[in-house]
Amino acid sequence: MSVIGRGNVCKFCEDKSISIDYKNVKIIKKFVNEQGKIIPGRVTGVCAKCQRQLTKAIKRARNIALMSYTGDSFSA
Amino acid sequence: MRYYETIYVVHPDFEDSRLDEIKSNVDKHIKKNCDEIINSYVWGKRRLAYDINKISYGTYIIVHYSVKKPFIEELNSWMKIQENILANMTIRLEEQPKAKEDNKDSVAKSVELKNNVKKNDSNEENIKDKKELEVKE
Numbered sequence: 222m223s224v225i226g227r228g229n230v231c232k233f234c235e236d237k238s239i240s241i242d243y244k245n246v247k248i249i250k251k252f253v254n255e256q257g258k259i260i261p262g263r264v265t266g267v268c269a270k271c272q273r274q275l276t277k278a279i280k281r282a283r284n285i286a287l288m289s290y291t292g293d294s295f296s297a
Numbered sequence: 298m299r300y301y302e303t304i305y306v307v308h309p310d311f312e313d314s315r316l317d318e319i320k321s322n323v324d325k326h327i328k329k330n331c332d333e334i335i336n337s338y339v340w341g342k343r344r345l346a347y348d349i350n351k352i353s354y355g356t357y358i359i360v361h362y363s364v365k366k367p368f369i370e371e372l373n374s375w376m377k378i379q380e381n382i383l384a385n386m387t388i389r390l391e392e393q394p395k396a397k398e399d400n401k402d403s404v405a406k407s408v409e410l411k412n413n414v415k416k417n418d419s420n421e422e423n424i425k426d427k428k429e430l431e432v433k434e
Contacts, residue, residue: 243388244304244340285304285386286355289346 243281257292
């Protein structure tokens with residue numbers, strides 16, 4: 222699943238079965254760049270509502286060591 | 298009614314018996330204040346994205362529960378003191394979490410099996426008794 226360059230369709234609105242959860246690291250780590258920074262919604266095409274949930278999920282995952290803060294490990 | 302999810306990380310080298318001990322200890326503490334524990338299970342052993350106390354792997358345990366009075370601050374401060382818990386996080390859930398079928402099934406099955414065994418035993422005993430009585434008569 223490539224995140225960037227897929228037009229303006231929100232991935233999560235398109236496929237309702239994908240849950241935005243901090244435990245779902247495989248999905249949410251795709252919305253973070255190599256430095257571990259959250260990619261803005263205007264680049265990925267994620268809608269505002271889903272982007273808010275996504276941001277929360279990424280921050281939670283970082284807190285419990287499921288994702289890296291800096292992106293230097295396997296998360297990027 | 299509010300629903301919460303607590304996730305905590307313990308040392309990866311702990312055996313099942315020690316893991317159960319920690320789990321039951323945490324559950325006991327949560328049970329004091331919560332309404333009902335819905336789920337409590339080991340999520341799995343994972344590589345940590347960054348080292349915690351120079352440890353790079355961890356076993357994650359998840360607890361779901363419902364609460365009438367919030368006690369999260371107290372729980373957090375209690376968890377911080379625990380030596381076995383490397384990291385912990387509590388979040389509020391929007392919806393009621395689904396009870397894990399595996400846990401319930403296994404518990405229910407074991408109870409059912411036990412009951413069945415007991416019933417069978419008692420049935421057999423009854424039959425034996427009846428036969429003996431008939432013979433005596």
